[in-house]
Amino acid sequence: MVFGGIPQEGDEETPVFVISVAAQLAGMHAQTLRTYDRQGLVSPGRTPGGGRRYSMRDIALLREVQRLSQEDGVNLAGIKRIIELENQVDALRARITELTEELTAAYMAAEQAAAAAHASYRRDLVPLNQQTAMVVWRPKRR
Numbered sequence: 001m002v003f004g005g006i007p008q009e010g011d012e013e014t015p016v017f018v019i020s021v022a023a024q025l026a027g028m029h030a031q032t033l034r035t036y037d038r039q040g041l042v043s044p045g046r047t048p049g050g051g052r053r054y055s056m057r058d059i060a061l062l063r064e065v066q067r068l069s070q071e072d073g074v075n076l077a078g079i080k081r082i083i084e085l086e087n088q089v090d091a092l093r094a095r096i097t098e099l100t101e102e103l104t105a106a107y108m109a110a111e112q113a114a115a116a117a118h119a120s121y122r123r124d125l126v127p128l129n130q131q132t133a134m135v136v137w138r139p140k141r142r
Contacts, residue, residue: 012060015045015053022054026062033062041065041080 022044023030036042037052042061044052054062061083068074068082 012056015055015058017054017059019044019052019054022052022059022062025059026066028062028066036062036065039076039080041076041083 017025019030019033023033026033033042033044033052033054037044042054042058042065044054044058047053065079065083068079069076074082
């Protein structure tokens with residue numbers, strides 16, 4: 001299905017656009033996309049024959065590169081560093097999410113283990129007050 005010239009199948013990671021279409025969608029010249037690819041700013045997917053295929057995510061990144069360059073005056077080396085740092089932040093956020101999920105699972109497992117331990121207590125034992133007390137045991141004489 002095509003909506004506004006953009007395929008709606010797949011996801012934003014699926015490389016579907018040839019370089020001419022990607023350049024038009026990003027508002028750039030195709031040669032600019034080739035330059036950005038060579039410099040490592042945007043790395044599109046490749047066909048078996050070596051042709052570039054751009055995803056919607058690549059198009060959004062191209063637009064961001066253009067915005068940083070034209071509106072904010074950042075040079076391409078600075079843009080590359082910004083992209084690298086943003087990718088690191090995304091990776092760290094994903095790792096935090098993973099660790100949070102692991103921690104939650106560990107807490108739940110610990111609570112279940114504690115509940116099982118409490119359930120296994122003998123019921124004929126009487127808890128002793130934690131106050132200081134002296135207990136004298138005198139065996140019965142027979």
